[in-house]
Amino acid sequence: MQLAVNILVLAAIYALIACGYVLIYRVSRVLNLAHGELMMLGAYMLVATASAFSMSPVMAVVIAALMSLAVGGMVYLFLMRRMTGEMVLAAVLTTVALGILIRGAVILIWSAQQYHPRAMLGWGNPVITLPGDARISLYAALLIMATVVVYGGLFLFLRFGRWGMRMRAAGQDPLLAAQRGINLHAVFALAWGLSTFTGALAGILIALDSGLDSTMVMIGLKAFPAALVGGLDSLAGALLGALIIAAAEVGVIRFIDPLLADVVPFIVLIAMLVIRPWGLFGTREELDRV
């Protein structure tokens, strides 16, 4: 039972991060390799707001999350916009550079020490005992809920929202979307904003649950196989991919060796690339991405 809960929590983390990869890839065919760093930046933003708004902790969290939405939009508007219509590879390399830059900036501003934003905000993290004697911390439970809400919201938004439809349209055929009068820059900025927002949400909740230092990037990196195993352009795939990766990782930690934890997602990734490179739910034509 505890095993199932552990898998679920880890899957929720990976899924919440993976949907950011999927969002951006789906609308612009760009792999955002700075996603892990942007997620970490969101968590550090909480450190900043936690000291600035120590009176009202909820406010601090909300502002940190909204700031990351703005950061995502700005990353597009000031950096990635120039890449629209250019080669995708150039854009991907730009995100690599951006990631390195953010990592450097984070260490420069906040140093390499560990932070505990939960203590800064004066919150506790009570353990909830579930039926079957499984235990889950409050913030881990919140993480699962956040993942459910984010995925539900994204599904509805992409299916019925006017801008959601435009995101799907732009992903299919950017030129035609532009010719129909859809502002591609607005669509892409929205995708970057949403992606960074959901990533930061994951980062913030993880930081609240278990503290924060610059190794958080690793979690973002491990969520990438989840997105790819599911098929990079599919949200449902990301959800399932996260579950598979999490199950494999928790299983290995429990039954083989905890030291292998960081390796497992990438072993699954390689296995997937060999068997079914376009992912579980991905579009087969997307194969040239690898």
Add this chain to the structure above:
Amino acid sequence: MTVPLLAVDKLEVVYQRAITAIQGVSLKVSEGQIVAILGTNGAGKTTTLRAISGFLGLDDARVTEGTILFRGAHLENRPPHEITWRGLAIVPERDKVFPNLSVAENLAVVPRRRGTADGRSMEEVVYHFFPRLAELKRREAGLLSGGERQMLAIASGLMCAPDLLLIDELSLGLAPVAVGKLTESLVQIRDELGISILLVEQSASVALRIADYGYVLENGRVVLDGDAQRLLGHADIQEFYLGHAGGSRRSYRDVKQYRRSRRWYG
């Protein structure tokens, strides 16, 4: 003198900073007019249309000379969505609908122009012109037939309530019956909504049947223009585009290129 809706003057487009696709192309479209651009493959018809409707970076094409004026505003090298907002919608030749979106979604993604009817009523307008689309609302656009797809593409173009509709290769790959229906709809759209239409066509018979005015493009230049009726009667159009042999028994295939170049380039 009235200002034409669209005035293209001495337009030159260069691809990849090296290849000149069209040179010195001038044309005009007035309010409520249907204008046809004729020409064979590679004559520069599509380039002309794309220059008017805007390039994306990936095409690596630029308007290097000349002007495109729409209601007096310059459109050269503006991004496509901005041009659409000004009231100029294009129906491209290929990839004209979003295949994974339903018919209704294809129409719903089009943003409204400011100061025009809202989306809901525009939807009713396009279903009035294309009742078939109303029956197919929920169908994915990728599953439509060629004719239905063309209807949807024109309908999507209408959704932004344009003043001018640019249509690239209306008849390409479609059955004559379907083409007949589409041209009827276009005339109906022009008559009821007052929208001007610029039609790019390989098939002179289709285009000149509904057009008021026509331009013939060859090798990136306008070589002939005039009222549609006059063009239909013109000996060169008869011979080169409608396939009437001009009285002689020579195979038009053998002499076409030679005689055309002699007549038009001296």
